[in-house]
Amino acid sequence: MTPLEFFLSGTMSAATVFLLAALGELVAEKSGMLNLGVEGMMAISAAVGFVVTYQTGSHIFGFSIAAVAGIFVSLIFALVSITFLANQVATGLAVGILSLGVSALIGKKYESLTISAPDPIFIPGLSDIPFIGAVFFQQNIVVYCAILMSVMIAFCLNKTRLGLAIRACGENPKAAEALSYSVWKIRYGAVAFGGMMAGFAGAYASTIYTPLWADGMIAGRGWIAVALVVFGTWKTSRIFLGAYLFGMVTLGELVVQSLGFAVPSQFLTAMPFVITIVVLAIISADMSRLRLHAPYSLGETYDGSESR
Amino acid sequence: MLFQFEKRNSASRALILATPFFAIAVTVLLSSTMLLLQGKSLHTTFFAFFIEPFESTYAISEIFLKFGPLLLIAQALAIGFRAKIWNIGAEGQMIMGAVVASSIPVYFTDSESIFLLPAMIILGALGGMAWAAIAAFLRVRFNANEILVTLMLSSVALQILYYLLLGPWKDPMGFNFPQTVMFQDAALFPPIIFGFRLNYSLIIPLIFTVFVWIYMERRFGGFQLVVGGLAPNAATYAGYSSGGAVWKSLLIAGFAAGIAGMSEVAGPIGQLQRSVTSGYGYSAIIVAYLGGLHPVGIFFAAFFLSVIHIGGDYALVTADLPISSVHIFQGLLLVTYLASYTFVNYRFRSRKAQREYIESSAT
């Protein structure tokens, strides 16, 4: 692999963590639920995914249990914010703090152990194409799955009745209820889906992208995923691009270091966060675009009463 | 839904007071279950958590050492939370307060001036405020979500801290440890009791609490912030500036967190090092909520969480509990508090009252 091939191929791998988590958060937000616990859900799933994979040697098993863990945590959020009508922002933070603590507990005995990542899938024919093959067609199967998921989620949200119902709940839950949609069921479902996707993202981070467990290894990537949904103005295609952009920024850190530039590493580590802030400011400044695409009831507690 | 809530005509005052105690009870119950599952002794653990912190004067002094910064930051965060300005980056503001305040003892290592400490307090406050001001500016000018911005800024602040500790500010005699020189006595708060770490910086949070109470309960400025949080359209209608609320909330938080950071380096730590915040920025969020976002409630909540922190340290030794158990306890506490708080504004849909009405009108 040439350095450029390595860089681009690594970008796809790094982007997958962001993409999976952001897609899940997108679905939850489309139903009106602002779940800020993504970082925590990813941390727990990363720990669980690592522990299960380490113990069983099966990545598939690790991914599955990680997804279950993600769903479990997201349901705590759903219970408190949907059933118990608590403020979504505060609940998301609370669940996040709780999950980070639990992840440290789960992974405590596995600190700094490593496992081997599964071999990438070489797509027959395509992977032999010079350059393109090395970049695009020698990836882990999860990378392909994440891309497929983007397409499926875009289709579901825009073209199916389920997608319409999710968007309806996010825009005007009272009206959705009047059309006999069960707002709480749809929102529980959307939040749980977000939990599952965060679970995949966490498991991918700890068993494939960097196959090791370290406390705090998610390192803000969950929060960047939340920001990505805003960057993409709640559109799947733009979120996809954003995830790949941030994959590139993450990789940039490694590349700049390997090229031996005399830039302090702290500067590079801070880069994704600085870029997030700048992009967030640029995108948010266009209020009319946000109004057009943001789910209108996002973050609002729905108690079924008359005034909204 | 499995069960349904019905809005109360007005919030129940009794339940506002009862909610934190209920949440603590549920949290203790849940954590007991977790402990039993791990095969830990409940007795040893809870003894470590709730009794040991009171067994020696030293332990009690340590509780108050934690109490100061927690109280200071939580009071300030609560102001913002009531205005629905979600500053969750107190951690970063605290770091920047500590960093900027540390510049004086780092560059004037020999000065014994009595102005050293006051100057550090001012710089600490300014450092925290400047960091918070970035988020306020981006929110007001560009509508950028302050939750994400303050959080990202915390990560950036941490990297700035690391850079300074590994680079320009590293103690040349420090065996390559990422820390600055130990500060001279003039740059430190004097201890209240000789030999203990508890120092006179504790006065600042106490005074601050009184000011916050006056501001939120008696002043028009506090009223305006609360209106903005409860009904933003009403605030606009009345002509209260929403940008002003963002600036006020964030600058007050930056001020408090900055001073809290400064008091750590000029107090128990005595130098700038990596673990300058001890997670106070996040714990303070829990303190603010557990205290019902009210200055008096926060006073007691800060004390309670300080006990938990010190108890956690003891539990680490005597009950062999991991450090993360304190975080889990805190997280659980906030989750259960938020769920329980529902009962302040709602009650279970009562069928009984309705049946009674129908029966009485039928006769």
Next chain:
Amino acid sequence: MQNEQKPLLSLSQLTKIYGSLAANDLIDLNVFSGSIHAILGENGAGKSTLMKLVYGVETPDAGEIHWNGQKVNNWNPAVARRLGIGMVFQHFSLFETLSVVENIALTIEGSRPELIERIRKIGADYQLEIDPMAMVNSLSVGQRQRVEIIRCLMQDLKLLILDEPTSVLPPQHVGALFDALRKLQNDGVAILYISHKLEEIRELCDVATILRDGKVTGTVDPNQSTAQELATLMIGRSIPKIDRHDSQNKTKSEVLAIRNLSVKNLDPFGADLRNCNLNVFGGEIVGIAGVSGNGQQELGRIISGEELNSDLNPSSIEMFGQSVKGKGVIERRDLGFSFVPEERLGRGAVPSMSLRQNSLLTAFKKGMLKKGFIQSDRVAEYTDQCISEFSVKASGSSATANSLSGGNLQKFLVGRELCLQPKLLFLSQPTWGVDVGSANEIRRKLINLRDAGVAILVVSEELEELFEITDRMYVLRSGSLSPSMKTSEVTPDEIGEYMIGEKREEMDHAISV
């Protein structure tokens, strides 16, 4: 009549309780196929609650619903729709960011092309044409109502419920709606028609059930009863009429002047304002008629100062002869301006705060502050004054705003603003959701205030109200204002022509003058 026939829908002893209030108290009602059945009652009589029970949005606390003689359990909107019940909501249950066909696909099975085809066909059959691909946010209020009706017609419709359907229509479009409803009636559909307007019920309906305070007070043939009889059943006493008289002491100088005001809206779902011209003199009441959503919100925010547009020309908005461009809400209030918005809870008042705190909200300059400290005795005094002068029914000045009924809260808000002794008063929808008694009190206060020389601007959807109290009127449509008209020289039909845009050329002409 169809009395021999079995009722399609029969309610017996239906009861719904909110808190301690019985919104519906032992209601009995029979609805027959092929009949247009009016539910008449004033605001707060329980009409909307009853319809929500019938449609299954709310569950009754007692009583039974029978459909074709069968008792139906587990009543909910899905069941209601399956039985053939359709409902057109007063505040529509459409989704702004979805297209017409997407909105319909939420409840009606079928592929997109099929649905589009059916929407077109029904549109042609009932003269309810609509573009199926249009986004709902781009539709006018009347067009949205069409979408709701079409949605009902796409199911196998047996009973159609309409909640105050004409409140969002200009007079000229009411006829078309009635035609469509009569066609449905001929097809054998039963129609429940909710309204508080006596005249249209007498024109359209063949039976009327009257509600008052949640109870049925009578079921009559509206064509056999006089308006006075219906009104007595509805209100329990005869309606006191307001004595209309024109303004006597209109001042020479403009108190509010808006000149060539054009504002591009940043909200993609809002309206732009186009070249608006308007003035209000002291001692007169000026009305702005028109269907909501035509720029009322936007114009209101510009006048109140809640929205400060930096691109405005300084002369485009003036109060008391000076430009108020760039002056915020508080500065305008200092000049003598005062404003009551249409949303009472959440804008005019903070719902969970006490009436005292809500006085402080806007009246803080009435000696309530001393160096920034709140003077609670002064706040209480002011609040008590508002409560007693405007006979607000509340448990006291520490009652929360959301514990008051719509009418009482509105009286309190009007009172709060009037006690500020404004010289220019601006009210938006002053009697929305307010009971007749309170509405009359408020209107009378406004006329007294005008006679005392205050300049008053009223935005209202209710033409009757504007004809009752104003001296001059404008019509706001698609962000443009009509020329000024003297209320005593204009008819509702003429106003209606401006509302639907038939007098478009004159509006353009007015702009160029």
